[in-house]
Amino acid sequence: MMVLEKNIPYKIYLEESEMPTRWYNVRADMKKKPAPLLNPGTLQPMTLDELSGVFCRELAKQELDDTTPWMDIPEEILEFYRMYRPSPLVRAYFLEKALGTPAKIYYKFEGNNTSGSHKLNSAVAQAYYAKQQGLKGVTTETGAGQWGTALSMSCAFFDLDCKVYMVKVSYEQKPFRREVMRTYGADVTPSPSDKTNIGRKILEEFPGTNGSLGCAISEAVEDAVSHEGYRYVLGSVLSQVLLHQSIIGLETKAACDKYGIKPDVIIGCAGGGSNLGGLISPFMGEKLRGENDYRFIAVEPASCPSFTRGKYAYDFCDTGKVTPLAKMYTLGSGFMPSANHAGGLRYHGMSSVLSELYDQGLMEATSVEQSAVFEAAEQFARVEGILPAPESAHAIRVAIDEAMRCKETGEDKTILFGLTGTGYFDMVAYQKYNDGVMTDYIPTDEELARSMSECPKVD
Ligand SMILES: *Cc1c(COP(=O)(O)O)cnc(C)c1O
DSSP states (O other): OOOOOTTOOSEEOOOGGGSOOEEEOGGGGOSSOOOOOBOTTTOSBOOHHHHHTTSOHHHHHHHHOOSOOEEEOOHHHHHHHHHHOSOOEEEOHHHHHHHTOSSEEEEEEOOOSTTOBTTHHHHHHHHHHHHHTTOSEEEEEESSSHHHHHHHHHHHHHTOEEEEEEEHHHHHHOHHHHHHHHHTTOEEEEESOSSSHHHHHHHHHSTTOOOOHHHHHHHHHHHHHTSTTEEEOOSSSSHHHHHHHHHHHHHHHHHHHHHTOOOSEEEEEOSSSHHHHHHHHHHHHHHHTTSOOOEEEEEEETTSOHHHHSEEEEEESSTTSOSOEEEEEESOTTOOOOOOSOGGGOOSOOOHHHHHHHHTTSSEEEEEOHHHHHHHHHHHHHHHOOOBOHHHHHHHHHHHHHHHHHHHHTOOOEEEEEEOBBOGGGHHHHHHHHTTOOOOOOOOHHHHHHHHTTSOOOO
8 A cells, every 4th residue: 555645646736726827037047147149150149130030039039038037928828838737746656665765756747748748838839929920830850759749739729830850860760750740730851851951961961861950950940041931949958948948847836835845856857958947947046046955957868968078168059050159068069969769868959048057066967878768767657657758767767866865875855857758659769678679879088079179169
C-alpha cells in the first residue's frame, strides 16, 4: 500500500480561476541583463525595425523588452490554453517508492496535448501575433518534430500558412510526425533542401548530410524574408519563447504555494533552454530578488554539451549565418551533432537568458549520456505510467540521481523536474535501447575546438 502524504494529491491541477493570466519576464529582475542580439553586419544591437523584418512585430518587441516584469496574456491565447491547460503537477509517489528514497519528487507534465510537448505554449502565442499583424503565414524549422507539430496546430487554429523545414534525419526517422503536421495543414520539407539558396549551398558542401537544426533555421529564415507576408518563428532559444513558457513555471509555483511545497532543487532538460527557462523563471525571480533560494540544474546530452563544454561568446543562431548574433554558450554554429535520439536537444547554442544566469553562477549544468538517459526513461515509464520523450528523460536521469543521493544521506529534499513531453514518436530510439545497440557518442575536444574557433570575433 502506498501512503499518500496528507493533503498532497497525486496530481495537482489548478482551478480555472487560479490559472495565470500574465507571463513573467525574468529578465526584468536580472541586475546584469542578457547581452543584446547584434546585427552581424554592423555589430550594433538589433533595433525593433530590423528585428521586425524577420519576426512578427509584437514578438520582436517582447524580444527586446528586458524591463517589463509582467505581460498580460491576450484573451485569445488564454482561451487556447484552456483547451489543454492547466498541466498537472504530479507527485511521483511510485517513483519515490521504487527508488526507496526519502526525497519527495514532483514533475510538471507538459505532454498532455497532441503535439506531445510544452512547445504548444509558445506556438499558439506566436501564431496569434502573426494573425494579429495580418500576415499570410509563418516559416520555421523543426528538429525532432514537436515544435513543427505545435506550430501546425496553432496555425490551423488561426488559419495561417505554415511552412516547416524539418531536419532530414527526423523527416526520415519520424514519418508519422510529418503526417501529423500535414494533417494540420502544414507544408513540410526535409532540410537541407533545394528550395533555398542556403539549402543548395549546404547540400553542395556536405552531400548526404543528415541536416541539423542550424541548417533548417537558415532555410526557414531565407524562405520568410524572401516571401511577402511571411515571418519566421522559432520554438526555443529566444527570450520571447522563454517568456511564453513562463506559464509552466507560474502554474507550478501557484500549485506549490497552494499546497505549501517548497522545491529545493529544480531540474530541466536544456536544448535551447525554453522549457527550463519557463519552469524556473518565477523561482529564479525569487532568487534574484533575494526572497528565496533554490538550486537549478540544466541537463544536456553529452553529445551536444553547450553549457558544460561550450564557450560564452557571440555566435550565429544558424549554420548558414543569416541570423542575428546572440551571446550564448555555444559549440559553434557549424557544430554538427551526432545523430543522437534526443532530437530536441541537438542545438549548438543556448538561450542568452539562461547563458547569462549560468555565467553568473545562479544555475548549474550537467551532461548525461544517452544510454543512461534511456535507462532512466524506462524505469520511470514502468512505475509512473508515462512514456517520456527522450529529451525529458534527461531531466528524469538527474532527478533520479539526486533522489539516490538523498537515499545515501537520508535527506528528504524536495526535487522538482520538468517532464516536457511524451515519446510515442521516438520508438526507433527505444527499440535501439531495448535491442542493446544504443551507442554513446561524446565529441572530442579537438572537434569542439574546431567548431568553436569559427565563432565570429566580436568582443
Ligand atoms: C524541444 C523539446 C525540448 C528541448 O527544448 P527546450 O527549448 O530546451 O525546452 C525538450 N523536451 C521536449 C519534449 C521537446 O520537444
